[in-house]
Amino acid sequence: MSLQEHYRIEPLEQAHALHAGFYTGMHWLDFEQREVFGKSWQLAAHAGDLQHPGDHVTADIAGKPIIIICQQDGSLQAFFNVCRHRAGPLATCNGKGARALHCKYHGWTYELDGGLRAATEMQDAAGFDKSAIRLPRVQVRAWQGLVFVALDIATPPFEQVFAGIGERIAVAGLPQMRFAKRDTYQLACNWKVYIDNFLEGYHLPFVHPGLSKVLDYRAYDTELAQWHSLQHSPLRNNDGIYGDGNAWYYFIYPNIMLNITPGRLQTNRVLPQGDGHCIVEFDYYYTDEPQVQARVQAEQAFSDEIQAEDIAICEHVQQGLASGSYSAGRLNPRRESGVWHFQNLLRAAYARQG
Numbered sequence: 001m002s003l004q005e006h007y008r009i010e011p012l013e014q015a016h017a018l019h020a021g022f023y024t025g026m027h028w029l030d031f032e033q034r035e036v037f038g039k040s041w042q043l044a045a046h047a048g049d050l051q052h053p054g055d056h057v058t059a060d061i062a063g064k065p066i067i068i069i070c071q072q073d074g075s076l077q078a079f080f081n082v083c084r085h086r087a088g089p090l091a092t093c094n095g096k097g098a099r100a101l102h103c104k105y106h107g108w109t110y111e112l113d114g115g116l117r118a119a120t121e122m123q124d125a126a127g128f129d130k131s132a133i134r135l136p137r138v139q140v141r142a143w144q145g146l147v148f149v150a151l152d153i154a155t156p157p158f159e160q161v162f163a164g165i166g167e168r169i170a171v172a173g174l175p176q177m178r179f180a181k182r183d184t185y186q187l188a189c190n191w192k193v194y195i196d197n198f199l200e201g202y203h204l205p206f207v208h209p210g211l212s213k214v215l216d217y218r219a220y221d222t223e224l225a226q227w228h229s230l231q232h233s234p235l236r237n238n239d240g241i242y243g244d245g246n247a248w249y250y251f252i253y254p255n256i257m258l259n260i261t262p263g264r265l266q267t268n269r270v271l272p273q274g275d276g277h278c279i280v281e282f283d284y285y286y287t288d289e290p291q292v293q294a295r296v297q298a299e300q301a302f303s304d305e306i307q308a309e310d311i312a313i314c315e316h317v318q319q320g321l322a323s324g325s326y327s328a329g330r331l332n333p334r335r336e337s338g339v340w341h342f343q344n345l346l347r348a349a350y351a352r353q354g
């Protein structure tokens with residue numbers, strides 16, 4: 001049976017998981033970088049790093065070098081971080097308050113808006129018109145204190161992808177939160193294994209005994225939108241780790257999670273690393289409220305514990321997927337609709353390529 005037959009989208013009640021063949025083999029990396037990561041909104045920075053004119057952030061987006069720059073009027077622009085001379089970098093790290101961008105290779109100078117201002121010693125180049133040269137633009141959006149970019153014009157509109165999220169989470173006050181720290185994890189599993197695992201609470205009672213006590217498994221629910229899904233649960237008995245209220249776990253296709261508990265945002269960015277490996281970045285943001293600050297340490301220790309449990313199970317699952325003994329099992333319609341939704345978006349991306 002060829003993998004093409006697994007592009008077909010089944011009703012939830014009849015659905016199978018994505019075939020194991022999509023989780024192994026180097027050949028998927030190029031395709032997914034181009035068609036999945038390269039045609040979607042990607043979390044690239046937090047707004048706190050881009051507050052003043054000339055502040056800039058470099059990022060690797062779908063394997064391509066990008067730079068985001070705060071303009072004179074405070075708006076953001078993003079470009080390929082690739083000089084028009086011979087492809088050198090305009091910046092090799094984040095920076096503050098630059099007046100212009102100087103290429104690190106031969107010193108060509110660009111305005112913050114990407115236009116070429118000066119090209120060193122080019123007076124002998126016949127017909128060289130610096131006013132015709134500028135850095136290629138990339139779409140950029142600031143939203144809720146986070147900054148997203150999209151490389152390809154074929155990316156669905158930002159408003160469509162994030163529809164309804166801002167209104168729903170307004171009470172959480174994300175723009176008031178400040179970046180606290182980043183944890184980076186290297187995992188021995190395909191990136192899709194980690195996302196699949198995030199998208200269901202079915203494993204909670206078995207993999208996360210501690211978290212199960214805190215979330216109300218019976219009230220745990222999943223909602224699906226066109227390009228994102230939401231799992232949510234009331235918080236209970238959490239001894240002040242999260243505070244009282246709700247936990248919201250948003251997934252934005254294809255690789256961004258926003259985990260929101262009272263006073264706290266944790267973003268997860270899942271990045272492919274070829275055959276059977278991925279990187280997961282956790283960024284933590286908090287409000288300044290004393291009751292939130294008082295629980296930061298306990299909350300991060302608890303998050304570490306949950307992450308260790310997820311990593312262990314994901315790495316086992318990768319071995320299972322690569323074992324040759326498994327193809328695609330049935331999904332639980334009540335508990336795994338988020339997995340079904342994600343995998344159908346992926347199937348559509350694979351199918352577009354034939």
Ligand code: FES
Nearest residue numbers: 083086088103106
């Ligand atoms: S590559 Fe940028 S100045 Fe030469």
Ligand SMILES: [Fe+2]
Nearest residue numbers: 197207208310
């Ligand atoms: Fe988990």
